[in-house]
Amino acid sequence: MKVLFFGSLREQLGTGELNAALPDGVETIGQLLAKLQTQGDEWKLALGTGNVLFAVNQDMVDENTAINDSDEVALFPPVTGG
Amino acid sequence: MISISVQEKDFDTGEEYRELQKGNTGANTHIGGIAIFTGQVRDLPDKPLKFMRLEHYPGMTEKSLQHTAEQATERWPVIDIRIIHRIGDLTPGEQIVFVGVSSAHREAAFAACEFIMDILKTSAPFWKKEQHLNGDGDWVDAKNTDQQRAERWQDSD
Numbered sequence: 001m002k003v004l005f006f007g008s009l010r011e012q013l014g015t016g017e018l019n020a021a022l023p024d025g026v027e028t029i030g031q032l033l034a035k036l037q038t039q040g041d042e043w044k045l046a047l048g049t050g051n052v053l054f055a056v057n058q059d060m061v062d063e064n065t066a067i068n069d070s071d072e073v074a075l076f077p078p079v080t081g082g
Numbered sequence: 083m084i085s086i087s088v089q090e091k092d093f094d095t096g097e098e099y100r101e102l103q104k105g106n107t108g109a110n111t112h113i114g115g116i117a118i119f120t121g122q123v124r125d126l127p128d129k130p131l132k133f134m135r136l137e138h139y140p141g142m143t144e145k146s147l148q149h150t151a152e153q154a155t156e157r158w159p160v161i162d163i164r165i166i167h168r169i170g171d172l173t174p175g176e177q178i179v180f181v182g183v184s185s186a187h188r189e190a191a192f193a194a195c196e197f198i199m200d201i202l203k204t205s206a207p208f209w210k211k212e213q214h215l216n217g218d219g220d221w222v223d224a225k226n227t228d229q230q231r232a233e234r235w236q237d238s239d
Contacts, residue, residue: 078224081208
């Protein structure tokens with residue numbers, strides 16, 4: 001699956017994109033967020049704020065949305081356009 | 083008709099207005115009013131800006147703006163909608179966003195234009211980073227007031 005990061009999250013994590021297999025036991029995007037936080041301190045710091053928005057296949061979704069290996073998933077901070 | 087553009091280059095508000103006035107659907111004689119909003123980069127008195135960097139999520143941005151415009155056409159009898167949002171590095175005073183709506187009557191044009199801006203602010207995937215003259219860089223925080231303005235539209239059907 002493809003996981004994209006934008007804005008301050010991209011900068012904090014030092015990466016804009018991850019390509020990896022969907023981890024075992026991860027069925028929703030909320031679970032993926034929790035799983036990513038186990039990768040290290042900087043991941044926990046950036047993603048553990050409770051203030052992360054989700055998109056699956058370029059649609060904004062909530063944390064209970066199911067994901068699969070062929071999805072394009074994105075995590076980002078609240079948006080600030082306009 | 084809905085027209086969406088996410089672009090680095092500046093836009094000409096007069097030109098965009100004339101496009102709306104012409105009426106892309108050929109319905110120009112039915113247009114009674116056009117509402118336009120433009121947004122621009124505001125300087126910060128306490129921490130002067132060198133520029134504002136606008137980042138976005140290519141693909142999702144266009145999809146999100148298209149969806150918001152479609153929602154507006156479902157709620158109000160609008161004729162045409164044009165949305166332009168710029169990306170890249172923009173200096174104070176430069177234009178960022180254009181939303182223009184034509185309709186038979188002003189109520190629909192005003193309401194749809196405001197709705198589009200309010201929803202864009204909280205759901206279109208853009209992020210602003212302030213680059214200050216002193217070298218600091220600060221990501222702009224989302225505002226609760228923007229969230230409240232967007233939520234108003236949920237109960238006003």
